[in-house]
Amino acid sequence: MRSIFFSSSKPSSPPHSHGSSSTPGSTPPLTPPHTFSVTMMEENIEYAESLVTMWDVDGPTYNKLSPLFTGDRKEAKDFLKSVKDLQAAMNFFASQNSSAEKMVRAQKLMQTAMKRLEREFYQILTANRNLQQDAESVLSRSSRASTRSSASDDDASDDEYQVAGNSVSELVMADLRSIAECMISAGYGRECVKIYKIIRKSIVDESLYYLGVEKLSSSQVQKMDWDVVEAKIKSWLKATTFAVKTLFYGERILCDDVFSVSEKIAESSFTEISKDAALMLFGFPELVAKGKKTPEKMFKVMDLYDTVSELWPEIESIFSFESTSAVRSAAANSLVKLGDAIRLLLSDFETAIQKDTSKTPVPGGGVHPLTRYVMNYIVFLCDYTGVLSDIVADWPLSVHSPLPESYFSSPIADESSAPAISERFAWIVLVLLCKLDSKVALYKDVSLSYLFLANNLNYVVSKVRNSKLKLLLGDDWLAKHEIMVSQYAANYERMGWSKAMSSLPTNPTISISIDTVEEHFKSFNSAFEEEYRKQVSWIIIDSKLRDEVKVSLAKKLVPAYRAFYEKYRGMFQRKVGVDSAVRFAPDDLDNYLSDLFYGAGVEGSSTSFSSAASARDQGGH
Structure with a gap:
């Protein structure tokens, strides 16, 4: 620049002479004119050389072990700008068919610079393994950064570091994004992405491992005792909410942010990092659904269904790429299989009530064990009305004669799912009461049989009155069956005394x-x-x-x-x-x-x- 704007006291050489003399009649050398642009590009290379050499990881200076991205990031910004200018110089000289010497020099400098950025990228990633846990602040910073579209490149870069300074995670994200953009624009995106994928995938895999999620086959689950499967379900339930809301959600934000310069690179990175882990995570519920079905498994199966169903909007959003469609399919398929398992368990539960063959009368006409078991089971089922409403919405009650409308009424009948779920619960209670009626024959004393009916129906009514069943069956159902209890008690008094x-x-x-x-x-x-x-x-x-x-x-x-x-x-x-x-x-x-x-x-x-x-x-x- 000095040579351009400040003339020497000596006479300047004629244009295109480059300081050499020429005699009349001689042919001038065939070299490109030394224009303002050429001088600028040469100085770009020289300035880049001074910075890149200073931070050369193979050089003798102390900087080779010191982090470039630290403090106020001034040197880091200068380094990135010099690489950008170096890239511009390489493009310029390539277009001008300049000497190979300049291109080789620039290319070597670029390789040295990329090697440094690779190391910085790797060190930042390994030193900040839990970045996804601060995804909200990263997303917030990303939103704020998007409002700076009117700023110049240099101003935007300065502003980016000022905004990023609000938290360590935001500053780290700005560093990673700046390095990724620089390497990708310089044609070294593959090296950058490879480092990112390897480190972040190991973090995701390790996180699921420490959360207790492991890859299991269907045969392995089938051979496990239920208490072992139940323990794994509990671990899965705790792990999945964190995995979706923090781990995968954070990784999606990180990929989108670090590789904001290329949606294609962001997608491929996220897919490779998360796909295998997500498929393993969402494949587990289906394995449980395929297992042997007994009534005590119902609640854990519904826990699985409830968790996947609740997280489904986030699953769709996080794994929205076409390349992650298999993850969405795995989660959706788990919901289908779990729903089928719940329907089968409900059917088996009703059948078990109808097929109860206990022949021993309850001493003193007390509450039958079947009554206690069924009502306590139903009360617990009421905690899953949301799940069961989904399950029974398109699953009509298959009985020979429909329940009379007077049998139950629900105060929430205006809700679309209420009639189906209310009818289902009313039916199960009716199945129980009919079974209890059949057990009256076990008592030789008629008055004791009425006392038995009064005890058991009163237990049923009490459970309904003091649980969510009251909302499902309604006040009319409750009043009707309270009257029946009184009638049974009156029959006992009349026959017994x-x-x-x-x-x-x-x-x-x-x-x-x-x-x-x-x-x-x-x-x-x-x-x-x-x-x-x-x-x-x-x-x-x-x-x-x-x-x-x-x-x-x-x-x-x-x-x-x-x-x-x-x-x-x-x-x-x-x-x-x-x-x-x-x-x-x-x-x-x-x-x-x-x-x-x-x-x-x-x-x-x-x-x-x-x-x-x-x-x-x-x-x-």
Whole structure:
């Protein structure tokens, strides 16, 4: 530049002479004119040589081990600019058919510069392995950087480093992107991409490994005990959300950002880095879906379905490239297979209820194990209404006769998925109730069979009332079945205490003979003792229902006995007791009735009533 703008005190040589003299008639040398552009390009090479040589990784200077991209990045910016100018000089001289010497010199400098940038690129990548975890800030910085389109190249570069200075990750991203752009524009993109793919793919693979995700075959999963598979499912559930939202999402942002100069390179890099790991990750649910299906596996299968379904929008977005379509297909196929498995498990669950063959009556008419199992299972299913709504939406209920509309009503019936899922749950409950009806035949005592029905239906109603089932089945369903519980309890009272109630005169205040009075007392004593002795081992599980039945019994039995007792007790000289015709005072009846339904006695005992009463006292509440 100095030679262009400041003339020498000596006379200048004639144009095109390059300092050589010529004689008249001689032929001038055939060399390109030494123009302003030529001088600029030569100085580009000289300036690049001074910087590139200083940072030569094979050179003798201290800089060969020092990082170029550090501090305020001034030297790094100068280095990148010198490479850009060197590239411009090479293009210029190539177009001018300049001497090979200049081209060789420039090419050697470019190779030295690229070697340095390769090392810097590698060192930055290896020193910042967790860049994808700061993907949000990277994306935010990328958005801000995109607003600088009106700036000049040099201004944009300066602004980029100023913006990137907001965080370490953003600064690192700016370094990587600048190096990638420089190497790609210089024709060394392959070397740059190779380094990037190797390092980032190892990071993704290692991350999944440490998250507990491993490549498994279908046969391996089939041979595993369920507790082992369950443990792997738990690991997979924890790993997948992180993998999609942080690992793969971050890698996609990194590739798009580092290789923003080329969408094709960004796509190929992301695909090679993530495809194998993603296929392994999303292939696992399908392996589980293919395994042997038992009811206890239902909830883990639905966990898998729920996770993939919830992450599906992100999966589609992250793996949107055509080259990653296999990943989308794997995730979608897992959803299909898991959905099929859930439908089959639900069908098997219903069938298992219908085919229950237990023949042993529940002692005391209590809640049947089948009732507890089915209702607890259904309550847990309610936590997956979102999943099940998807599953049953296009899966009509296949029964011989449709459920009557009066059987259930849902307060959320306006939602598109509510009718199908509500109907499905109502059907399962109905299957259970029908099965319980068939088990009534196991009880020889009719009154005990009604107590059994009251206990079990009340358990069902209680589970519905205190869970999400209430929203699905509705208030009408609940009210209808609460009435049925009351009807079963009333039938128990009528059948269980009919002898004692009928042993008293219809009108206890009318005047009758002493013999008739004594007969009524004895009949009542015998009937009451018999029913108490038989029922002292019976049980009502729910405390509220238990109190309601005891109060109802007392209201039916005690007032009638009290009126008869008070009118005729004076006919007998002896005190109330075992040896007297009048064996019970009205308060005694209340006491005996209050001790029922705790299951404390022994059904069918042949001991005396006083012994049974003693057993009652010892059993307590």
